[in-house]
Every structure is written in structure tokens, then in C-alpha cells.
Amino acid sequence: VRTPTIPKDVNWREFFVEQLIRLAGASSIGFVLLIFLFLIKEGTPAFLEVPLSNLLGQRWYPTFDIYGLAPLVLGSLLVTVGAIGISLPLGVATALFIGEIAPDWVREILKPSIEIIAGIPSVVIGFVGIQVVSPLVREFSGAPTGLTALTGTLLLAYMALPTIISIAEDALDSVPESYRHAAYALSATQWQTIWRVVLPAARPGIVTAVMLGVGRAIGETMTVMMVAGNAARMPLGLDAFLRPVRTMTATIAAEMGEVARGSTHYHVLFVVGLVLFLVTFMINLAAAFTIFRRGRGGGGRFLA
Amino acid sequence: VNSSRYSAQKVAFGAISAAAISVVIPLVLVIAYIVAQGIGAMNWEFISSMPRNGMREGGVFPALVGTVWLTIGTALTSLPFGVGAGVYLAEYASDNWFTRTIRLAIINLAGVPSVVYGLFGLGLFVIFLRFGMSIVAGSLTLGIMTLPVIISTTEQALNAVPQSFRVVNASLGGTTWQGVRKVILPQALPGIMTGVILGLERAAGETAPILFTVAAFFLPRLPHSIFDQTMALPYHLFVISTQVPGMPIKIQYGTALVLMVFVLTMNLLATLIRRYYRRRRQW
Numbered sequence: 001v002r003t004p005t006i007p008k009d010v011n012w013r014e015f016f017v018e019q020l021i022r023l024a025g026a027s028s029i030g031f032v033l034l035i036f037l038f039l040i041k042e043g044t045p046a047f048l049e050v051p052l053s054n055l056l057g058q059r060w061y062p063t064f065d066i067y068g069l070a071p072l073v074l075g076s077l078l079v080t081v082g083a084i085g086i087s088l089p090l091g092v093a094t095a096l097f098i099g100e101i102a103p104d105w106v107r108e109i110l111k112p113s114i115e116i117i118a119g120i121p122s123v124v125i126g127f128v129g130i131q132v133v134s135p136l137v138r139e140f141s142g143a144p145t146g147l148t149a150l151t152g153t154l155l156l157a158y159m160a161l162p163t164i165i166s167i168a169e170d171a172l173d174s175v176p177e178s179y180r181h182a183a184y185a186l187s188a189t190q191w192q193t194i195w196r197v198v199l200p201a202a203r204p205g206i207v208t209a210v211m212l213g214v215g216r217a218i219g220e221t222m223t224v225m226m227v228a229g230n231a232a233r234m235p236l237g238l239d240a241f242l243r244p245v246r247t248m249t250a251t252i253a254a255e256m257g258e259v260a261r262g263s264t265h266y267h268v269l270f271v272v273g274l275v276l277f278l279v280t281f282m283i284n285l286a287a288a289f290t291i292f293r294r295g296r297g298g299g300g301r302f303l304a
Numbered sequence: 305v306n307s308s309r310y311s312a313q314k315v316a317f318g319a320i321s322a323a324a325i326s327v328v329i330p331l332v333l334v335i336a337y338i339v340a341q342g343i344g345a346m347n348w349e350f351i352s353s354m355p356r357n358g359m360r361e362g363g364v365f366p367a368l369v370g371t372v373w374l375t376i377g378t379a380l381t382s383l384p385f386g387v388g389a390g391v392y393l394a395e396y397a398s399d400n401w402f403t404r405t406i407r408l409a410i411i412n413l414a415g416v417p418s419v420v421y422g423l424f425g426l427g428l429f430v431i432f433l434r435f436g437m438s439i440v441a442g443s444l445t446l447g448i449m450t451l452p453v454i455i456s457t458t459e460q461a462l463n464a465v466p467q468s469f470r471v472v473n474a475s476l477g478g479t480t481w482q483g484v485r486k487v488i489l490p491q492a493l494p495g496i497m498t499g500v501i502l503g504l505e506r507a508a509g510e511t512a513p514i515l516f517t518v519a520a521f522f523l524p525r526l527p528h529s530i531f532d533q534t535m536a537l538p539y540h541l542f543v544i545s546t547q548v549p550g551m552p553i554k555i556q557y558g559t560a561l562v563l564m565v566f567v568l569t570m571n572l573l574a575t576l577i578r579r580y581y582r583r584r585r586q587w
Binding site: 127130 | 309392412
């Protein structure tokens with residue numbers, strides 16, 4: 001929204017305030033740059049101290065100066081892919097339910113509930129994971145421990161849901177009513193309309209939902225640290241989900257508190273942070289461009 | 305009428321409804337379970353006393369106070385920048401590369417993992433600016449993390465104010481800033497408050513950004529100044545549920561309950577403000 005043009009009778013105060021507000025607007029750019037700068041500043045020494053072949057290795061064993069990032073990266077990948085595999089169908093279905101099927105009173109209950117899910121602290125979800133979900137996983141899978149990739153995946157899926165639901169809802173909402181009317185005029189049922197017309201038309205938005213869901217899941221820290229078991233080993237093989245796994249986020253959170261500032265281990269943890277930053281940066285950039293292309297300004301809800 | 309088409313619809317809608325229900329049921333169960341298990345630990349002493357005997361007895365008072373301080377600090381950090389940026393985007397910015405860069409920056413701030421905010425806060429505030437692990441460092445870190453939510457909700461709230469308000473302001477000779485300060489901002493205030501509270505709710509429950517910037521494992525006293533470390537509820541729950549052997553389960557659930565109540569109260573407050581003003585507003 002643009003203010004209509006006003007005669008430029010600008011006194012110093014108007015000018016001063018406007019500059020302050022512009023500065024506040026620009027501050028976000030400054031903060032992103034600062035984050036990047038400090039990750040680089042604290043991370044780059046690692047590349048001098050640790051040979052690249054070591055960083056690219058398959059073992060993470062900082063006590064012996066072995067800093068292979070592969071198990072951590074794959075660990076993050078495993079739980080993220082698993083989580084999105086669960087939360088995408090569930091989230092899109094819920095968005096369909098809210099947008100197309102549910103009566104008003106149900107919608108009035110559902111929408112704030114989903115907002116509440118987004119607000120539950122991840123440490124509380126992790127706590128419930130330890131107390132309730134992990135024993136269940138152990139019982140059903142027969143694995144020796146309930147703290148496995150599967151446990152982390154299930155909880156992550158739940159935490160990614162609010163993001164996926166709200167963006168999928170936006171996407172469904174932005175499909176023009178006329179598409180639906182046209183389908184009904186051809187005597188399609190409501191479900192045929194949804195399946196053959198609305199969902200395909202909303203696909204770019206749903207792709208955005210997936211991307212931001214991935215960004216959210218890959219960056220989630222406390223929950224996976226508490227329930228995924230934290231074994232830094234390559235998550236390969238068919239039973240990878242039933243074994244403990246360690247993500248990049250959990251590694252930083254678990255180890256940063258105990259390393260000496262300025263040590264090699266410390267620098268490498270910042271490299272892990274840098275990798276996380278760059279991955280989420282690219283995901284968000286891609287998501288932003290799909291949103292900008294659809295002409296939806298600031299992307300409103302998807303930030304919240 | 306082909307009835308099989310309708311039976312397909314019935315099946316599909318059944319599945320969709322089941323999916324939606326399966327999203328809400330865990331929420332209800334989690335809240336009910338934590339309340340049921342935690343209520344036994346709940347009494348005034350639990351809220352208002354120091355942890356004792358290696359946190360296995362006593363209460364959560366210092367963690368609760370710490371979280372309140374951090375929430376206030378987060379608000380002080382993120383409000384001026386966040387509301388300012390929201391006002392800029394809604395009322396001043398034109399559609400040019402500068403504005404688009406700001407929007408991209410906000411989107412990326414929103415996507416930075418919380419633990420990376422922790423690293424950033426450690427590098428900039430704790431070490432480089434020599435704040436040490438302190439309430440200032442933690443608040444600034446949480447404040448920057450909360451910015452995107454506050455900016456986007458402020459912008460939305462301002463955009464929702466009808467254009468005619470601005471036209472009338474201009475026709476009466478008001479400048480942009482006069483219009484913003486005396487007309488637009490007051491009208492958008494409830495919306496902004498709702499967004500701010502939801503943003504702070506998120507910050508209050510965060511653990512990863514405070515791990516290396518402020519949170520103390522065990523500190524059985526209140527912080528003396530903003531350059532002091534402090535305990536905080538989310539980190540306290542993490543500590544007692546994973547790091548302390550032989551921790552009575554009742555205290556763990558009690559702490560989870562206090563944190564949930566803290567966060568859900570803010571959520572409820574935001575919802576109430578939204579409901580109340582939506583009914584009252586004239587446009």
C-alpha cells in the first residue's frame with residue numbers, strides 16, 4: 001500500500017523520522033550479513049587447521065581430531081526427508097479439510113489449534129518424545145533403544161506441520177473460484193474438482209510449502225537432540241530409521257558448550273553452522289522466488 | 305448420476321477428515337498429559353522457590369524469572385527494529401530493488417535455524433562485543449530471531465487499515481509520518497500487538513539460541529544485572545530431562561507444565577486481543 005502523494009513540505013523532523021524508519025527497514029539486510037560474516041569469521045580457520053579430506057570423511061570423532069561431516073549431514077537429511085514424507089500428505093490433507101470441506105465451526109477450532117502447535121516449545125515436544133513416543137517406538141520396533149531416527153522423524157514431522165498447513169492453505173486459497181465453478185459446471189464432484197483441478201493449480205504453492213517445511217525440519221535442534229539418540233555414525237542400510245542418528249543441529253548444540261573457544265573443534269562447529277546457514281538460505285531463496293513469482297508481496301503468513 | 309463418483313468422494317473426504325483429526329489429537333493429548341502429570345507438582349512453593357539438592361527438590365523460580373527477563377529483553381530489542389521495518393515496508397517503501405532486498409533478507413532471517421542464531425550470538429555478542437554470557441547477549445540474539453515475525457505481522461496489520469484513512473490524512477494536510485503516528489498506527493495497534501505477542505511466545509520457548517549466549521545450567525539465585533547469566537525455563541527443562549540422573553519425574557512434568565502455561569497464556573492473550581478488536585473495529 002502506497003501513501004498517496006503529499007506535497008513535499010518536509011520539515012527536519014519528518015525527514016529525521018523517515019530516515020530512522022528506513023534504517024529499521026534496512027536492518028534486516030544488516031542482520032543477515034552480520035550472521036553470515038560471523039559464521040565465516042569463526043568458521044574459516046577450520047579450513048586451515050583441518051585438511052579437506054578430513055572434513056569430507058565419514059567419521060565424526062572430535063576427540064581424535066576426526067571431523068568428517070558426512071554422518072551429520074546425512075543424519076540431518078535422513079530425519080528431514082522422513083519428516084516431510086509424513087507431514088506433506090498429512091499437512092496438505094489438513095489444509096484441504098480446512099479450506100474446502102470443514103464446516104465453519106470446525107475451522108474455528110482447527111486454525112487456532114494449529115497456531116498452538118507452532119507455539120509449543122521444541123524442548124517440550126522433545127520431553128514428550130522421551131517420555132511417551134520413544135518407549136512406544138521401542139516397543140513396536142523391537143529396537144534396543146527408543147531414541148532412534150524414527151522417533152526424531154515422527155516428532156519433526158509434527159513440528160513441520162503448522163508451516164506446511166498454513167502455506168498449503170494459502171496456496172489452495174489463491175486458486176481462483178472460477179476454476180471450481182468451471183469444474184462443477186462440467187458436473188465434476190467436489191472431490192474430482194479438488195483432485196483434478198484445485199490441487200494441480202495449487203502445486204507451485206505446495207512446492208513452496210515443502211521447501212519451507214524442509215527448511216524448518218533441517219534447522220530444528222532441541223527435539224532431535226533429545227530423542228534421536230545422537231550417535232554420529234553413517235545412517236546407511238535399511239534399518240537406519242531404527243538406529244540412533246545425529247544431526248548437524250544437535251551436534252552444534254551438544255558440543256559447543258564444552259569446547260574451548262578458538263580451538264579447532266570450535267571452528268569446525270561454526271563450519272557446521274555455516275553449512276546449515278547456506279542450505280537454509282538457498283531453500284528460502286528458492287521458496288521466496290516461487291512466492292514472488294506468484295505476486296504475493298511479503299509472503300505474509302509464511303513468515304509467521 | 306454416477307454413484308461411484310460419489311462413493312470415491314466419500315472415501316477421499318473420510319481420509320482427509322481423518323488426517324485433519326490426527327493432527328489435532330496429539331496436541332490435545334500432549335496438553336492433557338502434561339497437565340495431568342504435572343499438576344501434582346504444582347503449588348506455590350514450586351513456582352516461587354529455588355531448586356535444591358541438585359535440582360531434585362524445590363522449585364523453578366530462578367528459571368521462571370530468567371525467562372520473564374529474556375522475554376522483556378527480546379521485546380525491547382525486536383520491537384523498535386521490527387515495528388520500524390514493518391512501517392517502512394507498508395507505508396514508505398516503493399517497489400524497487402532496495403525493498404525487494406529487504407524482503408529477501410527478512411525471508412532468510414525467518415529461515416535461519418535457531419541454533420545458528422545461537423552461534424551468531426556467541427560470536428558477536430558474547431565474544432566480539434564482550435558481553436559475556438548474559439541477559440543482554442541472549443535478549444539481542446532472541447530479538448533478532450524474532451524480527452521476521454514482528455515485521456511481517458506489523459506490515460499486515462498496517463496494510464489492513466483502509467486506504468481511505470491515508471487519503472483523508474493527506475487531504476487534511478497531514479504528512480506521511482503524522483498520518484502513520486496519529487491515524488494508521490493506532491488503528492493497526494491490536495494487530496501489531498497480536499503479532500508481537502506470538503513472536504515473543506516463540507522466543508520464550510526457544511532453547512537453542514540461549515544455549516551459548518545466556519543460559520546457566522544451575523544458578524540458584526536471581527540475576528543481579530543484565531550482564532549476568534540466568535537460568536531459563538526451556539533450558540531448565542532440557543537439563544532436568546536429559547542431563548541430571550535420578551531426576552524425579554514429577555519435577556520434570558511440573559517444569560514442562562509451567563513452561564506450557566507460560567507460553568499458552570501468551571497465545572491466549574494474543575487470541576483474545578484479536579477477537580476483541582475484530583469485533584470492535586469500525587471498518
